[in-house]
Amino acid sequence: MKLKRVIPIVLLKDGLLVRSEKFKYYQAIGDPLPTIKRLSDWNADEIIILNIGSNKTYDSRRDDKLHNAGTTNFATLIKEVARFCYCPLTIGGGIRSLEQMEELFEAGADKIGINSIIFEEPELVKYAAKRYGSQAITASIDFKYQGRILTAWVRGGKVNTGVEVKAAINHAKSIGVGEILISSVERDGSSLGYDQQLLKAIQEASSNTPIIINSGATKVDHFLRGLKNESISAVAASNVFYFTELSYINIKNDILKSGFENIRESNPGSKYCQREPVVENSIRERLMKKQKEGSYFEPKKYSGALQQKIKYCRRCLYSSSSATPMMFDKTGLCMGCRTYETKRNYGAKEYHSLKEKLKKEINIILSSGKRMIRNYDCIVSVSGGKDSYYQTHYVKNILKLNPLLVTYNGNNYTEVGWRNLWNMREAFGCDHIVVSPSVKTLKKLNRLGFVAMGDMNWHAHVGIFTTAPRIALQAQIPIIFWGEHGYADLCGQFSMCDFPEMNYRERTEHAGRGYDWNFFVGLEGITEKEMETWRYPQDEELMRLGLRQFYLGHYIPWESNEHLNLMVEKYNFLVSDEPFERTYRRGSNLDDMHENGVHDYLKYIKFGYGRCTDHASKDIRSGDITRKEGLKLAQEMDKIKPKDLSRWLEYVSMSEAEFDRIADHFRDPRVWKWDEKSGWTKTNEI
């Protein structure tokens, strides 16, 4: 029996993984490899990767991330993918020649997806189908309404061919393609499900050629409508697979549960490929070489030749060289500002329905029969900061749940932050688990993180996102609440219909810069046992518990400055007396004295800006300060070398000269230039 396929489509634009809407708006989600790896971990039936950008060169802009080759191209990336994907790969986007096809087959494509040339160069397609076999050529056709008629559009949905559905399918078949992927421009990124008229037209065409339907599916019902259509061999979607843990597996299991059995069963994991990134010794040695005395940055790299023209958002201070992947719309507005606007335009009515949605989901989870009797409804992951207070306030006193508070203690608390943390038990009347790893191990991880990726706080970023899920598994608590989706909010990595939840991919790719616990084993004598705190639960365990990790910020209005005032008033939250050097905000990051300090200074070393730019951009968006004011603050503060550096140096036994020498390796040549006379200069001044 042939099983119908459920196919994730991964869209890439200029080297970044993007969420697409109506073929018009693109939001950067991150780097392609970590997401594709997850789909592979979940044993996807097949993966389609489409290159929809126009740039031939791929630039991840993050040389400090483990999974990044820096500047590369599409074919090289596919070669990388083929090294860990043991499922079929269909690769396409912008293909106009046999050479391109040859290159991608060589790189690991099993099928090539073609688009415009189906109509513009049918002879070339005929030849390719003969050369590689029909089964190796997939026609990807985009349909769009003209009035009430659906016609095929080419060139990224910009040029109308006037060919209707049935004629387009027959044409594709007649020139020898073995399979047809059908997308809808209007439904792209809409979460509205497949276009019904399109499905009907496909059925009427009944071509006996495998057809994959795409665009708009996010819910089980959507997928079922495609699967139950006789003429459909496979159902596809993109965005829905990006944002939640085990998304692909959950959707498949829900389809099976609905009674539709003609798909492949879905379980996570492989006996042969592990989830955690495998790092070859040679790579590890190269990364750690900076530690050696006498290792300096390469002056050649910083001649200025690699410097890039930087584009700024017309509203906030974010630029195209930001550490968080960023895209801009046609008017020059960054996706962070755009998403902020969308959120702000949400009225009381919309937020009410979001809240109801959240409550409903929680109820379903908590009333599910398989749950044991437990003391806590949920975990709130808290650092003791203003947002932690607000989350706990909301969960305990508004949602009326009984939370367990969980904290990762990275041994860097400020005095005020520490007092705020321990006040939570009293202020909220909650039980509180604080996980404090060995200081000896922490010191090693500080040093190693700094040398490997230019970030001494890897332990904290990954520790925070690992501790709560670990406790959830141990205590069998099925819900974790996080606050704001900080990273994604900054640069608008989702739409309001995506409902992102915390997951392994996000923890590892963004918080961990691609590095997982296993990277450190063996360095400075670190053992597997020592890394236990940073070991994320296995996919099978997560699946069995059905763990959900909501971001409250997605369901309720989130204005940090307002929260701060409320928490000070209501729960005795303390604000630092002493201002930070690198930001004007006083209530942020009190849980880690280096987060706003030397950790953030490294961001300046790498990308030429720092936390003040982040905070100012947020405050410009909310209207608390003007762009001019923000810019002035950022120009003053971003470059400051902070005083907490001396604590850190003493903590890890390192000299300042050694710190500077190693740090210089991480300067981004897209931003920085070096010459003997003027030293380091950068391009990203507004």
Add this chain to the structure above:
Amino acid sequence: MISIIDHGQGNIGSLTNALRLLKFDFNVVTNYEQGRASKELKGFILPGVGAFNTAMRSMRRKGLDKLVLDYHRKNVKGLGICLGMQLLFEGSEEGGYSEDGLKIFNGKIKKLNEAKDVVPNIGWVKTLATQSTKVNAFSQYLDGSFYYIHSYGLIDSQNKSIIAEILHGEDQVAAAVYDGIVLGVQFHPEKSQDNGLSLLLNYFKEQ
């Protein structure tokens, strides 16, 4: 050492990645002399996507047909994948039977029937081993879903070499054939995740 017979049709990257993952030593053989020189040969793989005639002609040109027959005579364990399995038969409708196959197996490859099912047959198909594990220990690894992508196949349920089958439309199509020396599979083990990798591992691991 496992030799991959590279007749130049289609890429062998996925296969080499899989063998590397499973920690097999392998080499890529592109002509007769090179193949003859392979030392400590544990087995060979005849991969392939593309067209039957082109592949056969390319093999003859490089003496690879002779090489495979030599291996077979010497009882070297072999694996034919997809087109590589079809090449082991007498001929194929794909090229109008104008080129002879390797004739290790009896029978002819035919076009899949388009009247009752979709062609090409692309996707995961539940595969049924028809031979008990007492005959071949690796038979158990032929039961399950595998990834297929083909328009032609062995459609002859009487053929004695068949050890696993799939259903396409109303036809029983050979999923795997075996003669005690060479195993031919219509699906792609290197693209079938753990099911396929387990078959590769266990087939070549067995003595």
